[in-house]
Amino acid sequence: MGGLRPPIPHHPFLEQEAMDLQNRWDFSAIDRVLLDEVTIQRRVDELAAQISADYAEIDDLVLVGVLKGAFIFLADLARRLTIPHHVDFIALSSYNRGAVSTGAVRMIMDTRAPVTGRNVLIVEDIVDTGYTLDYLLRIFQARRPASVRACVLLSKPERRKVDVPVDYLGFEIPDVWVVGYGLDYADRFRTLPYIAALKREVYEKGRG
């Protein structure tokens, strides 16, 4: 076994708990799978390879995951990078009325380490209106890093209200509410391994 990590132990109890949790989610809210697990993982491989090549000469890359939605994407992406990197997080909340974005963003938790003089890669699950990424780019640029870029898994171009640069993009998707792989609906469905679209009638009440 020298140097190799032991296999992950089998935990039937935890598997049963996970199944019980999923059974409590109302899967009748889901319309269809948009991106299956294999498709997502292949794209994450490609993004990690591209980022590793682009930052090959850099030894102070800081991945800043935007909580909560980016936690799974960041975990998968970071583990595929072949370059040195640090992981940090920022937590934001958008002021939403129902499913309507008001455009105002509030910081709940800042990064633990300062980013001045370092190379920052913001890792986001989705760009919708663009307000959140616009806010993030502004606050990080003001902190005088060596560079700031954004890596985003999903983009809904039809919903954009503010133009934001996305340096690394996983997929463009249509204007549907998506859950899974970190994304939620009322804090449910975040840990599905795939990305699914909700039925429109589930979320469209009150949306602008």
Ligand code: PRP
């Ligand atoms: C989502 C998502 C992005 C933001 C994108 O966060 O994770 O941060 O909305 O939307 P925008 O482009 O319209 O600004 P959300 O507020 O749902 O929080 P969460 O990640 O904690 O679920």
